[in-house]
Amino acid sequence: MQIVLVVTAVIFSLAAAGAIVRISRGPSLLDRVLATDVLLAILGGALCVDMAVNRHLNNLMLVVAISIIGFIGSVTVARFVADRREQTNES
Numbered sequence: 001m002q003i004v005l006v007v008t009a010v011i012f013s014l015a016a017a018g019a020i021v022r023i024s025r026g027p028s029l030l031d032r033v034l035a036t037d038v039l040l041a042i043l044g045g046a047l048c049v050d051m052a053v054n055r056h057l058n059n060l061m062l063v064v065a066i067s068i069i070g071f072i073g074s075v076t077v078a079r080f081v082a083d084r085r086e087q088t089n090e091s
Contacts, residue, residue, distance in 0.1 A: 005053055012046045033077045040070035 019042065022035035044066045047059045 001053070005049070008049050012042055016042050029077065030081060033074060037070045037074045040066050
C-alpha cells in the first residue's frame with residue numbers, strides 16, 4: 001500500500017506542477033481557466049486518495065465543494081468568452 005501511495009503522490013505532484021506552470025504562462029485566459037480546473041481536479045483526486053488510504057470520509061464535503069466550484073467557474077468563464085466572441089463577430 002505504501003508503494004501505491006508514493007506513486008500516486010509523485011503523479012499528483014507532477015501533474016500539479018504542470019498545471020501551475022500552465023496557469024503562470026498560459027497565453028490566453030482559457031488556458032489559465034482550464035489549468036485551474038485541472039488543478040482543482042488534482043486536489044480532489046488527492047483528497048480521495050487520502051480518504052481511501054486512511055479509510056475515512058472526513059474530506060467528502062470538501063471534495064464535493066471543490067468539484068462544484070471548479071464546474072461553476074469553468075462554465076462561467078466559457079459563457080463569458082462565448083459572449084465576447086459573439087460581440088466581436090457582430091462588429
